[in-house]
Amino acid sequence: MSDTTFLQKTLAGETAMGLPYCLSHGTAVQVLDEGVIRFEPSDATQSVLDLVISCGIHGNETAPVELVEQLIERIFAHQLRVKSRVLFIFGNVAALRMGQRFVEEDMNRLFNRSPEVDDGMEKRRAMMLEMHVGRFFSSSDAQCKPRFHYDLHTAIHGSLIEKFAIYPLPKPGCSFSATEIARLSLAGVDTVLLQSTQSSTFSFSSNHRYDAQAFTIELGSARPFGQNQSIDLSKMDAYLSALIQGELPVPELVPPQVQIFRVSREIPKTSHDFKFAIDGKTDNFTPLAKGLTLAVDAGVPFVITEDDARIIFPNPEVPPGQRAGLVIVPARDFLAQV
């Protein structure tokens, strides 16, 4: 491995768009933007899939950033043979440098929008990342190749379930895929939340704009660089390494340990008077009793009406207009229907 990793160069401000070149083993590589790098096999027509792996969309979520750093360096060292086209993205580089979720605005609320002339740093970066993803998929030699986008995150607080995926609402006429859920299980992600609304996240954008199988994946909780030893990402590492090497598993069944939930409701925060009745740092997947007044917002109560509800991503600190969390319920019938 080289002395300085691509991540280290990125954090030092030393990556910018460059000319394409070939590694000694024939893999083509090009830096497309700060923290954005593409690898292609020497004969791209042989690749069976196109893969986007993003991380650091939130700058304090470092465990997946360290995983992606290792994947990139193993390609440079020829310990991973590139048989698929792969685009790696370190999302919010400025926030990664500061160790903060964002600088001006939460980038994962800024995808799937139209640009405006006074867009700030994170809005412009989100737009550029969407463009890189669009160009990457559309420049594939075969448009029918499977497209994947795994957007890797960690949760802000603790979680009763350490690893889980958010599956964006499919486009009209499309449905959630049991095969993709089974693939996530191979990657060590055995809990999947089915979204029920459109959203402004990176994974939603890649699915809706570019037809990629796209997921937001939560891998433990947010810690500074170098403090992620307790999060075991070996299955995710092995899964992504296999995809990079052109091995696409085709699991027939969703394993029995897989749990599926659906998002029942977003918890809207409309005013600065929003208050949770629970601790704002409550663990993800904590059960919520039916009838509980979960929050009060400008005098209006938000009451739990669902059976078996649980809370995800409680965050009373978000600005008014954003969600302060999600209420999920078991989607017991989902697997029976597919």
Ligand SMILES: O=C(O)CCC(=O)N[C@@H](CCC(=O)O)C(=O)O
């Ligand atoms: O722990 C939290 O409160 C947030 C963790 C996180 O960044 N989650 C993503 C989920 C995106 C999605 O719903 O697909 C986010 O909030 O952007």
Ligand SMILES: [Zn+2]
């Ligand atoms: Zn995140």
